Structure formats: structure tokens, C-alpha cells
Amino acid sequence: MRTTYRSHRRRSRAWRPALAATLGAGMLLTGLQVMTAQGAEDSGALELEITGEGADRAHDGDAATYATGSSKQGWVTADLGATRRLDRAEVRLPGAAQTVRLEGSTNGEDFSELSDLKSRKGKATFPLDGAPVRYLRVNGAEKVGELSAYAADTGDAAPPEAPGGTELRGRTLSWDRAEGAVGYDVYADGELRASLPAKTRTWKDTTAAGADAAKVDYAVRARDKAGNQSADSDAVTRTVRAGDAGSGEAAFTPKKSGARLAAKSADTKAAERGATMPYTTVEAEAGDPGGGAEVVGPNRKIGDLAGEASGRKAVTLNETGQYVEFTTPVETNTLVTRFSIPDGTDATLNVYVDGEKTKALDLTSKYAWLYGAEASPGNDPGAGDPRHIYDEAHVALGKTVPAGAKIRLQKDGDNAAKYAIDFVDFEQAAAKDNPDPAKYVEPAGTTHQDVQNALDKARMEAGVEGVYLPPGDYETSSKFQVFGKPVKVIGAGPWFTRFHAPSGQTNTDIGFRADQAANGSVFSGFAYFGNYNSRIDGPGKVFDFQNTSGITIENIWAEHMLCLYWGANTDKMTLKDNRIRNTFADGLNMTNGSSDNLVSNNETRATGDDSYALFSATDSGGGDQTGNVYENLTSKLTWRAAGLAVYGGNTNTFRNIKIADTLVYSGITISSLDFGYPMNGFGPGETNFSDISVDRAGGHFWGAQTFPGIWMFSASKPFRAIRVDNVDIKDPTYSGIMFQTKYTGSQPENPVEDTVLSNVTISGAKKSGDEFDEKSGFGIWANPMPEAGQGPAVGEATFKGLTLSDNAVDIENKTETFKIIQE
Numbered sequence: 001m002r003t004t005y006r007s008h009r010r011r012s013r014a015w016r017p018a019l020a021a022t023l024g025a026g027m028l029l030t031g032l033q034v035m036t037a038q039g040a041e042d043s044g045a046l047e048l049e050i051t052g053e054g055a056d057r058a059h060d061g062d063a064a065t066y067a068t069g070s071s072k073q074g075w076v077t078a079d080l081g082a083t084r085r086l087d088r089a090e091v092r093l094p095g096a097a098q099t100v101r102l103e104g105s106t107n108g109e110d111f112s113e114l115s116d117l118k119s120r121k122g123k124a125t126f127p128l129d130g131a132p133v134r135y136l137r138v139n140g141a142e143k144v145g146e147l148s149a150y151a152a153d154t155g156d157a158a159p160p161e162a163p164g165g166t167e168l169r170g171r172t173l174s175w176d177r178a179e180g181a182v183g184y185d186v187y188a189d190g191e192l193r194a195s196l197p198a199k200t201r202t203w204k205d206t207t208a209a210g211a212d213a214a215k216v217d218y219a220v221r222a223r224d225k226a227g228n229q230s231a232d233s234d235a236v237t238r239t240v241r242a243g244d245a246g247s248g249e250a251a252f253t254p255k256k257s258g259a260r261l262a263a264k265s266a267d268t269k270a271a272e273r274g275a276t277m278p279y280t281t282v283e284a285e286a287g288d289p290g291g292g293a294e295v296v297g298p299n300r301k302i303g304d305l306a307g308e309a310s311g312r313k314a315v316t317l318n319e320t321g322q323y324v325e326f327t328t329p330v331e332t333n334t335l336v337t338r339f340s341i342p343d344g345t346d347a348t349l350n351v352y353v354d355g356e357k358t359k360a361l362d363l364t365s366k367y368a369w370l371y372g373a374e375a376s377p378g379n380d381p382g383a384g385d386p387r388h389i390y391d392e393a394h395v396a397l398g399k400t401v402p403a404g405a406k407i408r409l410q411k412d413g414d415n416a417a418k419y420a421i422d423f424v425d426f427e428q429a430a431a432k433d434n435p436d437p438a439k440y441v442e443p444a445g446t447t448h449q450d451v452q453n454a455l456d457k458a459r460m461e462a463g464v465e466g467v468y469l470p471p472g473d474y475e476t477s478s479k480f481q482v483f484g485k486p487v488k489v490i491g492a493g494p495w496f497t498r499f500h501a502p503s504g505q506t507n508t509d510i511g512f513r514a515d516q517a518a519n520g521s522v523f524s525g526f527a528y529f530g531n532y533n534s535r536i537d538g539p540g541k542v543f544d545f546q547n548t549s550g551i552t553i554e555n556i557w558a559e560h561m562l563c564l565y566w567g568a569n570t571d572k573m574t575l576k577d578n579r580i581r582n583t584f585a586d587g588l589n590m591t592n593g594s595s596d597n598l599v600s601n602n603e604t605r606a607t608g609d610d611s612y613a614l615f616s617a618t619d620s621g622g623g624d625q626t627g628n629v630y631e632n633l634t635s636k637l638t639w640r641a642a643g644l645a646v647y648g649g650n651t652n653t654f655r656n657i658k659i660a661d662t663l664v665y666s667g668i669t670i671s672s673l674d675f676g677y678p679m680n681g682f683g684p685g686e687t688n689f690s691d692i693s694v695d696r697a698g699g700h701f702w703g704a705q706t707f708p709g710i711w712m713f714s715a716s717k718p719f720r721a722i723r724v725d726n727v728d729i730k731d732p733t734y735s736g737i738m739f740q741t742k743y744t745g746s747q748p749e750n751p752v753e754d755t756v757l758s759n760v761t762i763s764g765a766k767k768s769g770d771e772f773d774e775k776s777g778f779g780i781w782a783n784p785m786p787e788a789g790q791g792p793a794v795g796e797a798t799f800k801g802l803t804l805s806d807n808a809v810d811i812e813n814k815t816e817t818f819k820i821i822q823e
Contacts, residue, residue, distance in 0.1 A: 275634040328401055782812070
């Protein structure tokens with residue numbers, strides 16, 4: 001997906017949201033003078049290709065001569081040839097002051113702010129803090145004397161080598177592995193056509209030609225972990241015959257200008273949404289059950305083996321000799337499974353590789369099975385009906401199993417329990433070494449004090465950047481304190497550097513705290529396995545931060561905790577590439593004025609509250625909550641609350657998200673409810689939701705209230721300036737989209753206003769057949785009476801490009817207080 005620069009947004013250092021998106025197509029240079037220049041002022045300057053009138057004068061070492069730009073002819077732009085992580089850019093602006101802004105892009109088309117728009121003259125330096133950029137544009141500058149860019153001096157700023165061996169056979173493109181690549185981007189005539197993981201080095205063009213014959217030029221670029229993109233591979237050309245059938249999934253029509261219009265089907269786009277994680281998940285029902293093993297489901301029942309499973313199906317292994325077998329789609333040396341065993345049970349389950357017993361998975365019910373009140377279930381089976389009946393287990397296989405091998409989970413005579421298997425993950429994991437022993441100290445051992453001593457040493461010793469945590473199991477019973485200066489805490493990877501809460505305790509508050517002096521710290525490459533088995537509000541967050549900024553949390557595995565992250569008044573934070581599993585509250589929550597944060601490429605599974613939350617409360621400080629971007633996210637199996645919940649704020653963006661199988665609540669909550677806290681409602685700036693899939697979401701909670709795929713709740717604060725675009729809702733439990741309004745007595749508190757939903761598809765809203773059947777089967781529902789003592793939805797919403805299919809009732813609105821407008 002792409003993010004387009006919007007002129008009304010005024011945030012400094014706003015590169016993170018747009019440039020973390022999928023890298024796009026290269027810029028086509030036509031009609032303008034092109035000049036290649038190398039750094040004239042210092043040896044660190046990068047080679048640039050500059051476009052603009054008089055481009056040769058924008059990097060000739062003479063600030064008095066200049067290239068010219070304008071909104072009509074185009075602003076002076078530099079192409080680095082590949083996406084690079086940049087430390088800074090320098091621009092010399094001759095003559096009178098000019099009102100300019102530096103902008104950056106990875107594709108030459110969609111530009112984002114890299115600085116504020118303000119008056120500048122003479123030498124202007126723009127700090128970029130490692131932003132990944134290929135194109136720099138000096139917006140507003142009519143005269144540019146010099147333009148230079150400098151690679152980041154820390155981290156990986158070098159692009160990977162371009163893939164070699166590009167070959168085209170028929171419609172299938174292939175290429176050789178590029179060293180250090182974590183993915184590849186495929187281009188056809190300069191348009192991005194596919195972004196693929198590192199393991200995939202072939203791509204088939206399934207598009208169909210238009211009426212005219214055409215030639216299509218393909219190239220591939222490699223991407224590394226730091227976000228750098230290589231130059232193009234050697235191009236290969238396909239001659240497309242007129243009317244070549246290709247596939248019905250997409251089509252392009254050649255235009256005389258040479259541009260290409262490319263599109264994928266809605267189903268294909270939806271399937272590609274969400275996070276790209278280093279593991280591959282296979283559902284148990286997609287495996288091969290044997291020995292009498294059975295597939296159960298589907299249903300939507302709480303406390304049921306199928307109802308609480310991914311895809312609402314699972315495989316049961318109840319008798320000796322029963323198994324489920326998987327063909328590995330990728331090579332792997334690890335295995336994760338989601339399972340359910342009876343409460344009060346510790347057991348093993350045997351793992352076979354190509355018919356040979358290899359490992360035994362250790363399983364426990366300790367962190368599953370809660371009972372009683374839906375809002376506050378506990379561990380007493382006598383308290384009422386069960387819920388949250390699944391957990392996960394993992395094991396290193398001790399060897400690399402190739403793709404195409406057979407891995408079997410089998411109940412043998414020494415496996416005493418009855419089992420339900422939901423899915424498995426396959427991942428090839430490798431430990432990372434100390435990045436620089438001279439700059440990263442290592443703890444003397446694996447105790448809590450050993451690690452804290454290393455953190456203190458990194459803080460106090462000059463020249464030390466951080467702490468490297470070698471592979472091992474680290475015991476911890478309290479919070480680590482990071483303070484005094486920014487510190488990088490780097491593990492060998494979450495499969496190898498593992499923190500554990502004390503096994504003889506429950507609900508131990510472990511993790512990290514940091515003060516403002518530690519702004520800019522990095523936490524990366526380790527796992528936190530807690531001992532929470534119920535919810536206790538307050539403690540239990542791995543990262544519990546307040547009034548901090550510029551901290552990065554990446555590649556963390558958090559399990560059996562309350563939350564991975566809770567941020568109050570935290571700005572410019574980056575949370576990426578994390579796996580959050582089996583928690584007892586939110587996956588992560590930004591609140592109290594937290595702004596300009598990036599939450600990118602994370603996956604949650606079975607969180608005990610909203611998987612990803614933004615709550616614009618102000619009880620603990622902070623002001624407006626703005627400029628946050630949540631993107632490339634996956635939420636699965638939330639067992640209480642929503643996959644994504646947004647309570648107030650403005651100019652926040654939520655995009656490229658996949659949500660599936662919420663147990664009791666909406667897939668997405670958009671609400672202005674303040675929960676009794678001081679809070680800012682929505683607006684006046686827009687809150688944007690785009691490119692989102694919501695599958696099998698919804699449920700019942702708070703007694704008899706039912707919840708939809710998307711819940712739009714105008715409540716105690718203003719509900720306005722909401723934009724929803726390109727969203728697919730499939731098979732909701734009760735309804736697709738529900739509008740609801742909160743009342744005080746007989747008076748509605750705030751209406752739904754200035755709310756526009758575009759290109760929304762809702763399908764498969766069926767009658768539920770349960771005790772909530774009368775509240776089910778609606779594609780869109782203006783709720784007339786959600787709870788006793790409440791009233792009907794109030795306000796209006798506009799739908800553009802609405803598609804409804806296979807619903808019991810497409811639109812249900814029996815109110816006189818709410819309008820559903822279709823355009």
C-alpha cells in the first residue's frame with residue numbers, strides 16, 4: 001500500500017508513517033534536465049541524480065548558481081538510485097528567504113514530510129534520523145543552489161545488492177537470492193506489482209492484456225531489514241499478445257503514454273493484508289488428520305474447542321495413535337502450536353519429522369481456562385462457564401527441516417491428555433551475535449542482577465552503546481530500570497534470548513521502565529514469558545513507559561503478560577516486528593497525548609483486551625493525541641474486546657490491517673466513550689481507517705449486547721471526522737457495521753457526524769440462530785435499543801461505493817434518528 005503526502009498535516013519528522021509502507025515504483029524522468037552529481041562538500045555525500053531546470057547547477061559546488069523549481073514544472077528532486085537510510089540532507093537556498101519543506105519518497109510518486117514548512121535561507125540542514133528515502137524533493141523552493149544527502153552513520157544505511165539471474169519463462173519471473181535481503185519487490189514498467197518475502201524468488205504475472213499488443217519490462221529490487229532497497233535487477237521483457245487471456249484476477253491496459261494500470265482482485269488484496277512475520281502459519285484443519293483424529297467446527301460458541309479456534313475449526317486427538325500431519329511449506333527448525341488440553345493438566349505431545357519421533361512438546365493448562373463473569377473471569381471452575389481455553393507451546397527441533405517434509409503431532413501412549421490442535425507455526429530461526437563487543441557489554445550471567453549490572457555499566461561507561469544479551473534463559477522477578485542515557489538492549493533473537501518470570505509465582509510484574517534521559521533507547525531481539533494467569537490491572541506490562549520519546553521496541557516476543565506496551569504521553573516511539581500472544585489485557589495501548597508514534601508489522605494472538613488500542617485520555621498528562629500511524633498489523637483470536645480500538649484523537653491513521661476471529665467483541669471499535677476519564681473526542685482533524693479486512697468478528701458481551709465487525713459508538717465526547725476506506729467484512733458473527741449512541745437519561749450525548757465510509761464490502765452476515773438471533777443478520781445496522789435504558793443511534797453516515805452480498809438483511813434502520821446515506 002501507499003501513503004500519499006497531505007498538505008494539511010503539520011508534524012515534524014513525519015517520515016516514519018509513509019516511508020515504512022511498502023516500497024513503491026520508481027519515478028519516470030521525462031522532459032527535465034537530468035544531472036548526476038557526487039558530493040562536493042565532504043566525502044560522506046551520496047551520489048545523486050537531480051532533476052529540474054538547470055539541474056547541473058544544483059550540485060556544482062557553487063551555492064550562487066541554482067536550479068529552479070515550481071509547482072507547475074515540478075520541484076527540484078534528487079534520486080539516490082536506491083532507497084537509503086539517511087542521516088541528513090543539506091540544501092543551500094540563495095537570495096531571499098524561501099518557504100520550503102523537504103519531502104521524501106521511496107517511489108517518486110507519494111511524498112511525505114521530512115520537515116516543517118517554514119521560511120529558510122542560506123544553508124538549511126534537515127536531520128533525517130535514519131529515514132529510508134530514495135527521492136528527496138525541495139517543495140516550495142524556486143531556487144536551489146546545492147542539494148546533498150548523507151547516509152546514516154549508525155545502523156545499516158547501505159542498500160543490498162540487486163538480485164542477479166533475472167529470467168522470464170512464459171509469464172513466470174525468477175531471480176537469484178540477494179545477500180541480506182528480507183524481501184523482494186517486483187516491478188512491471190516501473191509499477192510495483194508484488195512485494196514478496198525472502199523465501200520467494202519467483203512470481204507469475206497473471207494479468208491479461210488489453211486490446212493492443214504490448215511489451216512489459218520487469219525488474220526486481222531487494223529489500224534489507226533496515227528498509228534499504230537495492231537498485232533494479234537486470235530487466236527482462238515479455239511481449240504480451242493482444243487479448244492474451246492471463247487470469248481473471250487482474251488486468252492491465254496499455255496506454256499510449258506508456259503508463260500501466262494494474263489492479264488485483266479484492267480477494268487477493270484482502271489476503272495480503274496485515275503483518276509479514278518470519279513464520280508461516282498452517283491451520284490444523286488444512287493438515288492431514290489420521291488415526292481417527294477429527295476436525296471439529298465451525299461454530300461461534302464461547303468455551304468451545306471450535307468456537308475459540310482460528311477459523312472456528314480445530315483437530316482433536318483423543319485416542320492413542322491419533323495425529324494431525326503437516327507438509328512444511330518452508331524450511332524450519334522450530335515449531336509452535338496452539339492447543340487446548342483439559343484444565344488442571346500438564347502433558348506432552350510427540351512431534352514426528354518424516355516418520356521419526358524428534359521431540360516432545362511440553363504443554364500446560366496453567367495459562368488457559370478462565371471461569372465466571374465475562375468481564376472479570378478467574379481461575380475457579382466453580383465460578384461459572386469457561387472461556388479462554390487455548391494456549392500455545394513452542395519447541396526448537398534441533399535441526400533444519402526442509403520445505404516439503406512431514407511434521408506430525410501425535411498422541412502416543414505416553415501422551416496422557418486429550419488434545420485440540422488449532423494451528424502450527426514454522427520458522428527458521430538463527431541466533432545473532434554481539435554486533436560490536438567493544439560497544440555492547442554482556443552480563444556476567446543470566447540472573448536479574450547480572451542484567452541490571454550490565455545496563456548500569458552501559459549507562460556509566462563512555463563509548464558503550466548498550467547491552468548484548470547472549471542466547472540463554474534469563475530469570476527475572478521485577479522491572480529493569482533504564483535511565484541516564486539512551487541504551488540499546490539487543491538480544492540474539494526471541495527464540496534464543498528468553499526472559500522468564502519465576503515459575504513458582506503468578507502475576508509477577510516484570511519488564512522494563514525508562515526515564516526521559518533514556519529517550520532514543522532500543523529494545524530488540526528477545527522474548528518475555530510471564531506467569532500471568534488472570535488479569536490484575538496496573539502491573540504486567542513488559543514496557544511500561546510514561547513521558548518518553550524516540551524509543552524503538554522491535555522483534556520482541558511477549559507471552560503470558562498483561563500487555564507488551566503501555567505508553568502514556570509517549571511520542572515518536574516505534575513498535576515493529578513484535579509478536580504478542582496470550583495476554584490478559586491489551587496487546588499495546590497508546591494514551592494520554594501519545595503522538596507521532598509508529599506501530600508497524602506486529603501480530604497479536606489471543607489478547608485479553610483490545611489488541612491495538614489508542615485512547616485519547618488526558619488523566620495522566622499529555623494533550624491532543626495526533627499523528628499516530630498503526631499499519632501492517634494482524635490481530636487474531638482476541639478473547640475479550642476488539643482487534644483494533646480507537647477512542648478519540650485526530651489525524652491518526654490505521655491502515656493495512658487484518659483482524660480475525662474476535663470471540664466476544666467487535667473487530668474494530670471506533671468510539672468516543674470516555675470511561676469516566678478526562679478525554680478528547682474525535683476531530684477536528686480526520687481519523688483514517690483504510691485497507692482493512694475483518695473476518696468472522698463480533699460476539700456478545702455486557703450481558704445481551706451484540707457486537708459487529710465494526711462498531712461505531714458516538715458517546716460521551718464528539719464523534720466526527722471519521723473516514724473509512726477499502727474495508728472488507730466477511731462472515732460477521734452478528735452484523736457487519738453497527739451504529740450506536742450513548743444516552744444520559746433520555747438524551748443522546750453526541751451524534752455521529754461527518755462520517756464517510758468508502759469502498760466497503762460486507763458479506764455473509766447471517767442469522768445467528770442463538771439467543772441473540774433477533775440482533776443478527778444485518779450488513780449495516782442502526783441499533784434502535786442496544787441496552788435497557790438506552791435509545792436509538794443518532795446522526796448520519798455516508799457510504800460511497802458500498803457492496804453488500806449474502807446477508808440476511810443488507811441494511812436495517814428502523815430508527816427515526818439516524819440516516820444512512822448511499823452515494
